[in-house]
Amino acid sequence: MPNNQPSKPKLASHSGIVSVVLVYAVFAGLWILLSDQLMQMIVTDPEQLVWISMFKGWLFVCITSMLLYGTMLRWVGSGDASLDVPKASHWFRIPFLSLVIIICLFTATSVINTREHQKQTEIAKLKAIADLKAIEVIDWLKERQRNVDFVQTSSFFAEHFQRWQEAGDLQSGQQLQKRLEQFATTYGFAAVSLFDAQGNRLWGSSKAPPVLSPDFFPIVAKALVGHNAQRIGPTRDAAGQMWLDFIVPLTALPGPAPIIVLHANLADWLLPKLQAWPLPSTSGETLLFRRDGDQVLYLNDLRYRQASTANLTLPIATNKLLAAQALRSDAITNGAIEGVDYRGIPSIGVARTIEGTDWLLMAKIDQADLYREVADDTAWISFAGLVTLFVSIAGFYLLRQGQQLAVVKAVRQVQEERLDALSLLGAIADSSDDAIFAKDLEGRYTLFNPAASRFVGKPVEAVLGQDDRAIFPPEQAEKLMAIGRQIIANKEIFYQEEALYTTKGTRTFLATKGPLRNKQGQVIGIFGISRDITALKQVEQSLREGEERLRLAQSSAHVGIWDWDLSSGAVTWTAELEEIYGYPKGSFPGTYSAFSDRVYPNDLAEVERLRDEAVNAHQAFDFDFRVQLPSGITRWVSCKGGAIYNDTGKAIRVFGVNIDITKAKVAEQLLRQQSEEIAQRNEELERFNRAMVGRELEMIELKKRVNKLSGQLGHAPPYPLDFIDAPLVHDKADDSQ
Numbered sequence: 001m002p003n004n005q006p007s008k009p010k011l012a013s014h015s016g017i018v019s020v021v022l023v024y025a026v027f028a029g030l031w032i033l034l035s036d037q038l039m040q041m042i043v044t045d046p047e048q049l050v051w052i053s054m055f056k057g058w059l060f061v062c063i064t065s066m067l068l069y070g071t072m073l074r075w076v077g078s079g080d081a082s083l084d085v086p087k088a089s090h091w092f093r094i095p096f097l098s099l100v101i102i103i104c105l106f107t108a109t110s111v112i113n114t115r116e117h118q119k120q121t122e123i124a125k126l127k128a129i130a131d132l133k134a135i136e137v138i139d140w141l142k143e144r145q146r147n148v149d150f151v152q153t154s155s156f157f158a159e160h161f162q163r164w165q166e167a168g169d170l171q172s173g174q175q176l177q178k179r180l181e182q183f184a185t186t187y188g189f190a191a192v193s194l195f196d197a198q199g200n201r202l203w204g205s206s207k208a209p210p211v212l213s214p215d216f217f218p219i220v221a222k223a224l225v226g227h228n229a230q231r232i233g234p235t236r237d238a239a240g241q242m243w244l245d246f247i248v249p250l251t252a253l254p255g256p257a258p259i260i261v262l263h264a265n266l267a268d269w270l271l272p273k274l275q276a277w278p279l280p281s282t283s284g285e286t287l288l289f290r291r292d293g294d295q296v297l298y299l300n301d302l303r304y305r306q307a308s309t310a311n312l313t314l315p316i317a318t319n320k321l322l323a324a325q326a327l328r329s330d331a332i333t334n335g336a337i338e339g340v341d342y343r344g345i346p347s348i349g350v351a352r353t354i355e356g357t358d359w360l361l362m363a364k365i366d367q368a369d370l371y372r373e374v375a376d377d378t379a380w381i382s383f384a385g386l387v388t389l390f391v392s393i394a395g396f397y398l399l400r401q402g403q404q405l406a407v408v409k410a411v412r413q414v415q416e417e418r419l420d421a422l423s424l425l426g427a428i429a430d431s432s433d434d435a436i437f438a439k440d441l442e443g444r445y446t447l448f449n450p451a452a453s454r455f456v457g458k459p460v461e462a463v464l465g466q467d468d469r470a471i472f473p474p475e476q477a478e479k480l481m482a483i484g485r486q487i488i489a490n491k492e493i494f495y496q497e498e499a500l501y502t503t504k505g506t507r508t509f510l511a512t513k514g515p516l517r518n519k520q521g522q523v524i525g526i527f528g529i530s531r532d533i534t535a536l537k538q539v540e541q542s543l544r545e546g547e548e549r550l551r552l553a554q555s556s557a558h559v560g561i562w563d564w565d566l567s568s569g570a571v572t573w574t575a576e577l578e579e580i581y582g583y584p585k586g587s588f589p590g591t592y593s594a595f596s597d598r599v600y601p602n603d604l605a606e607v608e609r610l611r612d613e614a615v616n617a618h619q620a621f622d623f624d625f626r627v628q629l630p631s632g633i634t635r636w637v638s639c640k641g642g643a644i645y646n647d648t649g650k651a652i653r654v655f656g657v658n659i660d661i662t663k664a665k666v667a668e669q670l671l672r673q674q675s676e677e678i679a680q681r682n683e684e685l686e687r688f689n690r691a692m693v694g695r696e697l698e699m700i701e702l703k704k705r706v707n708k709l710s711g712q713l714g715h716a717p718p719y720p721l722d723f724i725d726a727p728l729v730h731d732k733a734d735d736s737q
Helices: 014-042 046-076 093-152 155-165 170-186 216-226 270-275 322-328 367-407 411-430 450-456 474-490 534-556 575-580 592-596 601-616 662-712 732-736
Strands: 191-195 201-204 230-236 242-249 259-265 285-292 295-298 313-315 337-340 346-353 359-366 435-440 445-448 494-502 505-517 523-532 559-565 571-573 621-628 634-645 651-660
Touching (some): 093 242, 093 346, 093 359, 155 662, 170 259, 216 242, 216 259, 270 285, 285 322, 295 322, 313 322, 322 346, 346 367, 359 367, 435 450, 474 494, 474 523, 505 534, 571 575, 571 592, 575 651, 601 651, 634 662
Antiparallel strands (some): 191 201, 242 259, 285 295, 295 313, 337 346, 435 445, 435 523, 494 505, 505 523, 559 651, 634 651
16 A cells, blocks of 8 residues: 655755865865955955955855755755645745845945045045145245245345445444344244355355255346245255255345345254144155156155155156146145055045145045055944844745745654754854854843853853853843843844953953744844954044044144034034134034124124135135134134035035134234334434434545645645545455355
8 A cells, every 4th residue: 555644854964964064164264264365466456455355255155155055955855755745935035035135235335335434534634634734834934935025125134234245344244144143043944144146155154055056046146136035945955954945135225135045944844744644544644746847846755755855756747646646737626636656555645735836735645544444344334234134044044944844744853953953053153253142031041152152261061051140240241131131122133332251351342132033933032143343442442542632732733623514504613613712612502603703893704705705716715814702802813724515516514724823913913013113213323324424524525625725835734534545445254255
């Protein structure tokens, strides 16, 4: 008689399961050992490395999922053909595929947004640094120009030079040299030299360079013809010192003007200021350069190329060179420039023009630095997407298995198969470096992989069946159990950072926890995956400390940063601005009116006009205005900034920095008053001298007549006047030439 009893489903052999696990272990080990090295050998671009790393993780999941799928088929078995088991429904395939696509798209979108956000954040930092450095260089040059203007129009220097050279007054020459040295020391010049109208050196201070640039005399001729001050440099002398020379004709004298040369040693202020980078960075640096024919000439010492000031040149035709791209542009925009730096390393930079010069300044970092943080964020986003995808695949797979197991009449065999499946998942969990665990509804551990065992320092057997009170200190245990009860109640996946005591001390973990369900969808416990992120948290702490140092630097320099969102009208101020505008700390309401109320009434319209004109013209703005505090105190503020525009060219944000320049303005006004007083006194002395000289000439003429009459009468001349016809005695300064 034929056997009408349903046959039992066939189970995979023990050797088959072991073979699949070994294949998985070998594949995973080879993947971990070889994939990163192979990827670094093939790809060198940091941005491509980020994308390939993400897709590498997804490829690993796909391959391992296929291995798990084959393993599960071995466990379930094909069943006997005579067994009347209806085929499982395939209704879940469409939602499953849809969910997989959604997870992949969401993860990819998150990675793209994270990368773009990180890039824009770094570009914004580069813009702020470039603006700050450019402002410092421009202000330094403007200060030097004010010193030059003072020297050029100084009647004191002109009169003493005239007395020294034309009247032979050695004391006037000594006073002139002394005052020139005092002036150079006071206003930050390393040395000063004095030349006559023919370009002959008359005198030089102790630190004046003995050999001048070959361009010196053509520039002197240009200064004499145009009666305008000229600038030479930067140039390097034989000792390796970098000089910036200011050629100043004394136009207060009639006729051919003598020349005063103010020598600024760039190593005293400008070069160290450019080398300083305000944020922690392994590659951030400031480049100062200009066009030199068909070459890019670098004007400062570079981070990775010493003694490069006015010495390093690169062809301006180099397509990807950052400095060459900036010089080839008709105008420097607010956008970033991507290419390679002077080393040929992929970099990104922001360039700014230096007003009044042919110099360009660029703040740049290596693209590897920019994408290094993106790689870390991408790894975490990909990991979260992989975990979600894994949970989704596991959920859908268990649902499909539940359908098949529901129609199987042999309940015992089905239970054994599920136990085998859990054993294989346990084997996979055993090979993971992350802590993987599962708990029942009472909080007792039903799964605890070796990685988790190593963290807590207890064997797996001692943990299974116990709750958190047997592993962690009482306070931590109660907190973890409360989170588990919350997950079971809310039935949602939970993400949290946890600080737990381990055998290596207190460590920080990124925990992903969620509910475990049976085939009916009922919650039967929770699962969890925890990754040790202690090293990452330490890096974050270092970044916060760096930001605090930057904030302290801004506070000590009385520099405030502001940001105005034009769409919402919200204004963001740093604490330094609240102090400048007289607001108590933390009391700024974040509105434009709170700013405009403090602007000096007569200056407000001009401030808004200058700002709006610059923003509408897509240009940076730079102007000074007064601020009137409630106490009646008036302050001077320097405002520099720009705008951010959308795709249509409309400004959406305006930002900038404000610097309290009250002391500088007061000093400038005092200097102007002193100059006017000195000029007035000099005019009075000139009138007195003219009167005295005229009287002396009349007396000499009278004495000549008396001597002449005495000679006619046969008497000796009573007045000695031989000194009038004697030749002038050359002073030592002339002889030394």
